[in-house]
Amino acid sequence: MKLILTGILAGLLAATAAHADEMVFTSWGGTTQEAQTKSWAAPFEASSGIKVLQDGPTDYGKLKAMVEGGSVAWDVVDVEMDFAIKAAKDGLLEPIDFNVVPKADLDPRFTTEHAVGSFYYSFVLAWNKGAVSGEPAGWADMFDLTKFPGKRTFYKWSAPGVIEIALLADGVPADKLYPLDLDRAFKKLDTIKSEIVWWDSGAQSQQLIASGEAAFGQLWNGRVFALEQEGADVGVSWNQNMTAADVLVIPKGSKNKASAMKFLAAATSPKSQAMFAEASGYAPINTAAKAEMPADVVKSLPDAYVDGQINLDMNYWAENRDKIAERWYAWQAK
Amino acid sequence: MSGNLLHRQPILRRPDGVGGALPALTLITLFFVVPVVALLLRSVTEPVPGLQNYATLFGDGTYARVFLNTFLVATVVTAVTVIVAFPVAWMLAIMPPALGSIVFGIIILSMWTNLLTRTYAWMVLLQRTGVINRTLMDIGLISQPLPLINNLTGVTIGMVYIMLPFMILPLVGTLRAIDPMTLRAAALCGASPFDAFRRILLPLSLPGIAAGGLMVFVMSLGYFVTPTLLGGTSNMMLAAMIAQMIQSLLNWGLGSAAAFILLLVTMALYALQLRLVGAKRMTGGI
Numbered sequence: 001m002k003l004i005l006t007g008i009l010a011g012l013l014a015a016t017a018a019h020a021d022e023m024v025f026t027s028w029g030g031t032t033q034e035a036q037t038k039s040w041a042a043p044f045e046a047s048s049g050i051k052v053l054q055d056g057p058t059d060y061g062k063l064k065a066m067v068e069g070g071s072v073a074w075d076v077v078d079v080e081m082d083f084a085i086k087a088a089k090d091g092l093l094e095p096i097d098f099n100v101v102p103k104a105d106l107d108p109r110f111t112t113e114h115a116v117g118s119f120y121y122s123f124v125l126a127w128n129k130g131a132v133s134g135e136p137a138g139w140a141d142m143f144d145l146t147k148f149p150g151k152r153t154f155y156k157w158s159a160p161g162v163i164e165i166a167l168l169a170d171g172v173p174a175d176k177l178y179p180l181d182l183d184r185a186f187k188k189l190d191t192i193k194s195e196i197v198w199w200d201s202g203a204q205s206q207q208l209i210a211s212g213e214a215a216f217g218q219l220w221n222g223r224v225f226a227l228e229q230e231g232a233d234v235g236v237s238w239n240q241n242m243t244a245a246d247v248l249v250i251p252k253g254s255k256n257k258a259s260a261m262k263f264l265a266a267a268t269s270p271k272s273q274a275m276f277a278e279a280s281g282y283a284p285i286n287t288a289a290k291a292e293m294p295a296d297v298v299k300s301l302p303d304a305y306v307d308g309q310i311n312l313d314m315n316y317w318a319e320n321r322d323k324i325a326e327r328w329y330a331w332q333a334k
Numbered sequence: 335m336s337g338n339l340l341h342r343q344p345i346l347r348r349p350d351g352v353g354g355a356l357p358a359l360t361l362i363t364l365f366f367v368v369p370v371v372a373l374l375l376r377s378v379t380e381p382v383p384g385l386q387n388y389a390t391l392f393g394d395g396t397y398a399r400v401f402l403n404t405f406l407v408a409t410v411v412t413a414v415t416v417i418v419a420f421p422v423a424w425m426l427a428i429m430p431p432a433l434g435s436i437v438f439g440i441i442i443l444s445m446w447t448n449l450l451t452r453t454y455a456w457m458v459l460l461q462r463t464g465v466i467n468r469t470l471m472d473i474g475l476i477s478q479p480l481p482l483i484n485n486l487t488g489v490t491i492g493m494v495y496i497m498l499p500f501m502i503l504p505l506v507g508t509l510r511a512i513d514p515m516t517l518r519a520a521a522l523c524g525a526s527p528f529d530a531f532r533r534i535l536l537p538l539s540l541p542g543i544a545a546g547g548l549m550v551f552v553m554s555l556g557y558f559v560t561p562t563l564l565g566g567t568s569n570m571m572l573a574a575m576i577a578q579m580i581q582s583l584l585n586w587g588l589g590s591a592a593a594f595i596l597l598l599v600t601m602a603l604y605a606l607q608l609r610l611v612g613a614k615r616m617t618g619g620i
Contacts (some may be wrong), residue, residue, distance in 0.1 A: 212463050213462055251391070326583070329396070333575075
């Protein structure tokens with residue numbers, strides 16, 4: 001019964017599945033997916049003759065339903081790296097064929113058997129200059145309600161980032177973050193909980209800061225970059241910026257696996273990565289990409305701010321994802 | 335005699351509607367009954383067979399709080415909706431029909447406008463830097479923005495606004511059926527307007543209030559968009575929690591169990607409604 005139903009559901013989802021010499025790329029929408037379409041999909045279509053259909057936003061529940069129902073409509077999906085590690089373990093992903101996808105120049109931090117990097121980003125502290133008097137210097141200031149009153153915005157979902165920010169603000173040294181002391185983190189977060197506004201999409205984080213609805217917050221650097229490009233009056237601190245990565249995966253049972261592998265090869269090539277970085281403000285995961293980029297773009301990327309930079313531990317998160325998520329949502333609902 | 339009647343029944347019987355209803359029944363079976371059964375199965379088979387998902391939902395303080403909060407929000411929304419809807423419904427009931435149909439049209443029109451659009455409009459109005467707070471601060475009534483969003487206030491305002499037509503429509507039906515002479519009679523007997531309302535109008539309109547109220551309450555229980563956009567995480571409702579379990583935690587067993595409980599509660603309330611109001615009166619009233 002369950003199987004039949006999952007089948008029906010997956011069949012409905014797959015109604016949009018691609019035909020031969022087509023494939024479906026799924027990502028998070030907004031300015032990021034626009035940049036991916038322009039920098040990766042368009043040149044790939046021109047060189048390979050394979051049409052890339054865009055879908056989104058990425059939905060882990062949907063991905064799981066497709067794989068379990070055996071009717072996979074997505075061929076390449078942009079996901080957060082900790083999810084990819086967990087999903088590979090749960091058997092939801094195809095292994096990457098590194099005979100098709102050249103591995104040599106890929107940043108090993110973001111390459112696994114079942115995933116190649118998509119881009120990497122930093123969480124930075126951004127603020128609306130009109131809504132904040134003075135300049136917040138680092139994460140600790142986000143917890144200082146007397147010096148910096150007003151609403152602050154953080155990423156809503158259970159994911160690497162906010163817990164680490166709370167621990168750093170509470171004085172935990174950067175190299176002693178893991179294993180995460182959840183009790184301490186939530187205690188620290190409790191002190192500002194009533195002043196937190198959560199953002200659940202990149203677009204919302206931009207809107208909150210640009211309008212001054214939240215005075216400051218933890219944002220993806222690419223979204224701050226886009227705000228600056230639009231001329232919004234925002235400040236940004238890269239102090240203790242935290243890197244995490246999105247990766248590209250192929251759901252198990254993809255109908256266009258061969259095309260998907262070719263797409264991965266194209267998307268992770270130095271040229272495509274350089275183009276994407278320029279368009280989005282996110283960093284390339286191909287180490288040869290920098291040579292293809294203008295110097296001022298290189299200067300604006302997360303790897304220009306390695307001083308004090310913290311790499312969020314994706315393996316730790318993949319291992320403890322469920323446990324942390326349970327506590328996270330319980331704490332939020334309190 | 336009775337044997338005779340039984341014998342004659344097939345002739346007297348109305349042509350049955352089963353044939354004509356077949357497409358609808360098939361649709362409902364395929365897209366409602368079957369998925370609901372699947373949901374129930376998932377909730378008792380994942381990750382292992384047993385009732386552990388239900389035990390988690392009932393045993394955990396967090397989930398209990400979300401359940402409670404869901405009922406609290408639905409209750410507040412229903413109560414406020416009744417209070418706001420009653421005068422409107424009364425006005426509609428006693429208005430000249432031509433004018434009444436215009437007001438009716440406006441109410442119906444609001445129902446046809448996209449839900450998401452309407453909710454986003456409230457966000458723009460209610461937020462700290464929104465129209466309401468800006469105006470109040472500009473005219474000097476307040477110095478700090480009022481917390482109108484990301485809390486129960488925001489959810490209540492947004493949901494009452496969306497639920498109003500569902501309360502007004504059945505209520506107008508009931509109020510129109512009340513003989514205006516009863517109120518005049520009360521006045522002649524010396525009842526003050528308030529007494530006439532409390533002892534005549536209110537009791538007579540109870541079936542409409544009950545019908546609309548239960549509908550609003552049941553709809554509020556499962557609401558997702560408005561509480562998510564206008565509420566905060568600390569007043570999360572059941573539908574948002576289910577979405578979280580399915581999409582973020584990938585815990586479909588637990589999500590299914592929560593969804594099934596929501597369905598059971600909804601059906602129980604519907605049964606109660608049938609009992610209290612009577613199916614005929616209820617559907618007739620709407």
